[in-house]
Amino acid sequence: MLNKNIETFIGCGAEFDEAGIVIYGAPFDSTTSYRPGARFGSSAIRHESYGIETYSPYQDRDLEDISVFDSGDVEMCFGDAEKALAALEERAKAIADAGKLPLMLGGEHLVTLAPVRVLSERFPDMHIIHFDAHADLREDYLGAPLSHACVIRRCHDILGDGRIHQFGIRSGERSEFRFGTEHTDFHPLSLAGLSETVSELSERNVPVYLTVDLDVLDPSEFPGTGTPEAGGVSFTELRDALEFVCRNCRVVGADLVELAPTLDSSGISTALACKLTREVLLALL
Ligand code: MN
Ligand code: MN
Numbered sequence: 101m102l103n104k105n106i107e108t109f110i111g112c113g114a115e116f117d118e119a120g121i122v123i124y125g126a127p128f129d130s131t132t133s134y135r136p137g138a139r140f141g142s143s144a145i146r147h148e149s150y151g152i153e154t155y156s157p158y159q160d161r162d163l164e165d166i167s168v169f170d171s172g173d174v175e176m177c178f179g180d181a182e183k184a185l186a187a188l189e190e191r192a193k194a195i196a197d198a199g200k201l202p203l204m205l206g207g208e209h210l211v212t213l214a215p216v217r218v219l220s221e222r223f224p225d226m227h228i229i230h231f232d233a234h235a236d237l238r239e240d241y242l243g244a245p246l247s248h249a250c251v252i253r254r255c256h257d258i259l260g261d262g263r264i265h266q267f268g269i270r271s272g273e274r275s276e277f278r279f280g281t282e283h284t285d286f287h288p289l290s291l292a293g294l295s296e297t298v299s300e301l302s303e304r305n306v307p308v309y310l311t312v313d314l315d316v317l318d319p320s321e322f323p324g325t326g327t328p329e330a331g332g333v334s335f336t337e338l339r340d341a342l343e344f345v346c347r348n349c350r351v352v353g354a355d356l357v358e359l360a361p362t363l364d365s366s367g368i369s370t371a372l373a374c375k376l377t378r379e380v381l382l383a384l385l
Contacts, residue, residue, distance in 0.1 A: 108170035109146050109377065111154035111163025118167045120385055122195040125173035126207030126214075128184050129360070131247040135326040137360030141373070142173055142205035144361035149374045159343065161382040168203075168381055171195070181210060181246040188214035192353070196222055201384060205377065206357030208326070209236060209248040212311045216255050219353045223307035226352065227263045228255055229297070229345055231338065232313035233329035235272035237279045248358075256283060265301075267291045267341070268316040271329045291333055291341050302348045310345055310354040312338075312380075314373060324369025326360050335372055339379050346383035354380060 109123055116122070125142025132138060154163035174191045177183040188204075192215040195202040202215055209232070220226050230236075230252055237256070241247035245254065256264055265285040272280075280286035287293045301308055315325040318332035333341075345351065359373045 107146055109168070110149040110152065112168035112170045112381070114167035114169050116169045116171075116198070119169035119200060120166070121168045121201045121203050121381060123168060123170040123203050123205060124191050124195065125205045126176065126188055126211035127173045128176045128178070128206070128211055129208040129326070130178045130184070131181055131210050131241075131244065132208045132326050133241060133247065133249055135360065135363055137362045138206055138208040138326055138358055140361050141207055141357070141359035144370045145205050145359065145373050145377055146170070148367065148370045149377070151371060152374050152378060154378070156379060156382050158339065158379065159382050163378060163381060166382070166385045185211070185214045185217075185246070189218050192218040196353070201351070202353045203381065203384070204355035206355060206359070209251045209313050209357045210246060211357060212251050212355055213246070213254050215353050215355065216258065216309055219309055220258050223352055226259065226307045226309055227265065227301060228259065228309045228311060229349070230264060230266045230311050230313075231268050231291075231316040231341070232266065233268060233271050233315045233332055234313065234327065235266065235269045235276040235280055236313075237272065237276040237284075253279075265297045267294055268333055270331050289331075291337060294341055294344070298345055298348050302350070305350055307352045308345070308349040310342070310351050312342065312354070312356045312376075313358045314356060314376075315358050317372070322369045322372055324360055324364030325358050326363070335376070339376060342376065342380055343383040346380060351384060354384070356380065
């Protein structure tokens with residue numbers, strides 16, 4: 101018998117009903133402040149995932165042993181961020197309503213606001229763990245409140261003080277760093293302090309949304325991103341951190357954003373993003 105050519109992330113061919121995690125793509129980069137291209141991130145991750153193994157020697161787990169459904173990319177409106185977010189919210193809500201964990205592949209970072217809106221309604225005590233080179237705490241960017249440079253500030257509008265935990269931040273305006281110090285659990289320059297944050301959140305069994313802006317990585321390992329920022333963490337550090345968060349916290353949703361595959365013609369950045377996606381999927385189940 102012949103099968104239809106349907107491309108999913110490798111090892112994620114489960115049916116919707118049996119799946120615990122549902123992948124969805126957010127091919128959007130219309131508020132990107134510097135170099136665009138993140139709209140191609142999710143499809144590149146899916147396509148290039150066939151270059152990696154389903155088995156993780158780090159975790160001794162295999163994607164063949166778990167059930168993940170890949171719901172494909174959401175069709176998104178370019179030029180109207182609020183309309184684009186509405187389409188993503190609809191997908192995130194359909195996944196969460198079915199009792200499944202939504203895992204989003206970006207796209208630029210603004211897309212995170214959609215699942216955060218949906219999941220914070222369902223889990224009013226939700227916290228966010230945020231890995232990024234950038235604080236993303238601007239009130240607006242050139243007058244636009246809906247920009248990838250403001251996404252964590254928009255999340256703060258919803259969640260308020262003390263419920264956003266930021267790691268690896270090494271770029272932003274002075275006012276963003278002040279805002280972070282006063283209003284979020286702010287860990288600039290490295291991932292130091294993560295184990296304390298995770299043990300506190302896991303003890304309280306707090307629902308956690310995990311958002312990973314891949315530019316938290318050093319550009320020497322991950323150049324394929326719109327706003328590369330020297331001085332980042334290594335793949336190994338980030339992989340360990342994500343496994344630690346996923347294994348110990350009550351993660352109710354997650355995303356990996358800001359891969360811009362065409363900005364790295366070597367393909368190494370996309371291969372890294374594929375591997376990290378596999379590691380997150382395996383650590384979540
Ligand atoms: Mn970001
Ligand atoms: Mn960033």
